[in-house]
Amino acid sequence: MKALLALEDGRTFECRSFTGGGESSGEVVFNTSMTGYQEVLTDPSYTGQIVTMTYPLIGNYGINPEDIESERIQVSAFIVREYQDFPSNFRSTETLAHYLDRYKVMGVHELDTRALTRHIRKAGAMRACISTENLDPVSLAQQAKAIQGIEGVDLASRVTAQKPYFWKDGHPVVCEESPEKMDKKIWKETGKKFSIAALDFGIKYNILRCLESVGFEVLVLPADTSADTIRAMEPDGIFLSNGPGDPEPVAYAVETIKNLLGFRPMFGICLGHQLMGLALGGTTFKLKFGHRGANQPVKNLANDRIEITSQNHGFAVNLDSLDSDDFTITHINLNDNTLEGFRHKKIPAFAVQYHPEASPGPRDAMYLFDEFKTMIIKSR
């Protein structure tokens, strides 16, 4: 079915829908990972975004029930150069088109994705509409202009858990206790495992899998859970998750984090990194077109080693906004020298902008989960 992608600046791309008719909008961004489209689709950090994959052949290995990063597809729409309708992989259980269709997410292809990527690189990430209904370039571009942008919007609240849940044996187990009544008795494996309260701004399952595999008992909490509630639980550590969009409007979480810093060891990833940065007095800014892919080189300044990392963020913490007396810059992006990680010198807290849990992408930075554990042990 014929479709049209229109950008807010008026540029349009003809394409075809491989999931049937419809219309969708969001901020259009590109991801350069050559594998891992299923993980990308289900990553809550992509909420509100139309993702285009720069690798042209997508759908090759189908969809399987295991490689998911949340319970559903999160992207607004999906753009590829050539959709592959004949998956070949021993774990595949359905096609990509079928999967998108189940979640009513539009997939389009036969589009010059490289031209689109180059345009975004030059002009920046921007609002866009895809439609099979309105094929008029002018009016669809108008429509794109009219949609709400990502800056200044609290997207985390849209994807955070509605109710607290434990992550157990690789699956979410809903916790029926209401947050107000939670105390340290909530933990079921006290003495055997360290307990982690994980604030969910759009957490990826693989973070939870990693936390569980280093031996934590993990309770995932809605983003607006109060500091008092968390203090009452007396967790061994606090985790700040990844999530979509702009950190600034998530002001309530910044306040919570401010309150909790120093209370327990704290580890943040991606949006969690930005929120911790803000809580510590730093500032954030929007990158022109973000970092999205599985080949971002990051230098670990502690040992001069290079980690090839998985990344997905459109905002970043200003490197110079962090007071150097209190912080150690631990990681730097080698492509554009942006901040990739810091550690507080006085209180047990550290964060990274990239995704050590990978999925998709290289697992070079898995050690950070162990470091979190070490930090907890040391601070006891």
Next chain:
Amino acid sequence: MPKRTDIKKILIIGAGPIIISQACEFDYSGTQACKALMEEGYEVVLVNSNPATIMTDPETAHRTYIEPVTPEAVALIIERERPDALLPTLGGQTGLNTAIKVAEMGVLDKFGVEMIGATVESIEKAEDRELFRGAMEKIGLKIPESGFATNMDEVRQVAEDIGFPIIVRPSFTLGGTGGGVAYNPEELDTLSRSGLDASLNTQIMLEQSVLGWKEYELEVMRDKNDNVVIICSIENLDPMGVHTGDSITVAPAQTLTDREYQCLRDASIDIMREIGVDTGGSNVQFAINPENGDLIIVEMNPRVSRSSALASKATGYPIAKIAAKLAVGYTLDEIPNDITGETMASFEPALDYCVVKIPRWTFEKFPETKDYLTTAMKSVGETMSIGRTFKEAFQKGLRSLEIGRSGFGADGKDIIVSQAQIEEKLATPNSHRIFYLHHALLAGMTMERIYELTGIDYWFLFQMQQILDLEKEIAEIFASSVGNQALLGKELLKKAKKNGFSDRQIAHLTGIDDSRIKSLRKEMGIRPVYKLVDTCAAEFQAATPYYYSTYEIEDEARVSDRKKVMILGGGPNRIGQGIEFDYCCVHASYALEEEDVESIMVNSNPETVSTDYDTSDKLYFEPLTEEDVLHIVETEKPMGVIVQFGGQTPLNLSVPLAKAGVPILGTQPESIDKAEDRELFQAMLKKLGLVQPENGTALNVEDALKVAETIGYPVIVRPSYVLGGRAMKIVYEPSDMANFTQLAIDASPGHPVLIDKFLEEAIEVDVDAISDIGEGADKKTIIGGIMEHIEEAGVHSGDSACMLPPQTIEEDVLAEISIATKAMAAELKVVGLMNVQYAVKGGRVYVLEVNPRASRTIPFVSKATGVPLAKLATKVMLGKRLDDLGLTSEVIPAHISVKEAVLPFDRFPDVDTLLGPEMKSTGEVMGIDTDFGMAYAKAQTGAGQHLPKSGCVFLSVKDKDKEAVFPAARKFQEMGFDIMATPGTASFLSTKGVTVKIVQKVSAGRPHVVDVIKNEKIQLVINTSSGSRTRNDGYMIRRAAIKYGLPYVTTISGVKAVCKAIEALKHSRLGAKTIQEYNK
């Protein structure tokens, strides 16, 4: 950490001659390494016996030894040069093995040379099967179960542990001969017996078969800080069981989820660390069970490889260059990524296109060998293609092969085959299997059945099915109304082009003329755009213009307004057209730079220096077909195109290009035609008063017989417009004439077959010359070099050893040759290079062949004389005069250079090793010395013929040669050799007073000569034969010599030269000298 300053001088070992499995990719990697180290200010010393390489150009290294790549020669060079370090990982397996041996000899310790890049210990850990197994077990990875057996009892015992199917691999054989897959005890019994027999140490390895599993490769880089990055993943279309060099491969991997891919990535990194490759590139091969994802490590190469060359071209990441820099102490984050200019080498390339590599085979040159593909590599070249979809890249790749196909079938070349034939060709991998897949799909065979027969992953089969569906859709137009172009709508035509269909295919399917398809496209505005290979999927701006075509909306070609010239490369390597032509193309590019003209390279061969992104100003990685080349011309509008350097490929395009109005630089297509067209050529010779052997042409077998009758046998039969003596034969009797004529007709359909009188026992002479513009007396032609062949006329010039300057030809004959060459250059209006082949018999000079283009010998002559002929020719084509370029007369060096051919007979177990008019060699080596004997000895050593200084010489020659072989036999005896001969040869030599021990022919019962060879009682085999029957005694002897690695000689002229070489080896010490010193 910056580069090391404690080392100043670095020795690099090259890969030596081009052989199957070790080709010009090592010139590419070696050249990159030399350049990178020179750039860093190190003094680079190079040893490589291969003159056809850019690597051995005097400018590529500071001190270049064109000497045999043997431990002895390298030891000598180390003693002479005293380098601080040795970099062994860039010269293929040869470089690695030689380095290890030199280390074992204690030479490195003695002279304080440090091995950089990889240590002896890590190389051994990767290469030794048992050490490797231990290492893999330690990090929790599996390799195929295996065990060794030296007798049948052990075979059965080991087999019990492994289970069927089992792969049988004889130890210490060349080219994996005698192995195979056993599915049951009976087959195991047969295979093991023949394997034990084939093995030099009566040992076989039995290995768990992972036949049919999916095969993957990862290219890995590591620096001294233990940073590891993956440059590229590659998935093989052909599953396990076909050597990866013989497989169609695709980058990046297509059918792995991220989770599975990361397992391979983690495993590769663990392997790098465990094996202990300190710095540089390695390659890890995996097998994955398609049923359940089980992972097995097939092997790892602790060095740059064919795959790393492919990965470099596929991603734009220069693995060898970076490896060289890492070896001297840099880390990945200190080395810039040239392609983006703004990022560093410490990242993993992201592709936004699909790359397909397809091997090219030459089974047609070895008709005695079965066209089967196994675990021993057989292909001689490869082509790479880039597209935005697999289908596009795949079809481009198939037409890049230059085997007369225009894509995945549907080009009028498909043949009618039976279901049974299809099944057979699918079940046994072979060089045509890919086209049988097309036949199978066309015949409606189910994908399940095809999968069952081939094990090719469904994903690939579906891609092919889609191409076929589109083929049918287009063909419906033909069915509904022949040639009705109105039915060929824009959408369908666009779709066809996006799926890689060539105009030829569309024309064939629709019945519309090719040129009309082209004009239709033009009317509809359907033309390709060019996209960049940029390592980063457009995340950063790319600085390096490395392009491929596709059919999309945005064209990224940055067309400059500079003066520019396009160079057409040689396409995939094949026997007869290889690295020598790439060398010329690269020189053209260098010369253009010197003249401040923009160079645009077009080629489809990933192994070469010409397709390195920094060789030319622009690189178009495209098929060398009329359609694809014209598209680039239309975009770039160059002032001219150079067609005379890339061998026959661009030459064949010269007429269509000229017709399309493209300016051809240098010699014009009419002249090329004049030299190729028999009648025009004869007229020219007559006009110039030159003679050629009596000859005639024929368009059919009947005429051919008549011509041969008139001329008188023996005659040489050959097709026109081919290179490398394809289908060329010497025919002695009328009874063989029909058969060979037909073969020649088939090799070049539509063109006449050429029949020449064969001059027996004539000396063949090869001349390369260069000629500039100008008319009459103003035109200048300079002889580049005159080479005297060692083998007599009748042996293809590419297979014959030759020497420069000539050693036995009289001055007046040489003068005559020189004059004749110049006269022909003038007559043909040659501007650029020209090659002439002459035969000299009884003081008379016959013209055999004239080629107004660069020849295979250009690099050899350039190295021998120090005159960069290809560069000068490029400048001449731009209008420069030879006088102004400083070339005023022929350069005749004081030293003697010998070129020797390297033949692939060890790869083709059933092929006779006799030389003839059809070229069979894959590569060449050069030996330089002031003494002919020593130069020849070096060439032989370089070619892998280890001439003995003592022991026993075996002779068995045909009657006609007996008289001629006698002086050599006597000389061998004088030098202290024992002489052994078959009865006929023995009795002749005895009567002449040579003491000879008689040994039986194979047909006369045991113990016969092959038994004696096997018992290592013979050190040199001399055997000549008329060669009319292959399965005779001579054949058995020659094959035995190959099998047991003995030096052998099959011509009398060769015997004489070998005799001199052995004499030189016995009397003087092997020396080594750089070409910079020779050509001072």
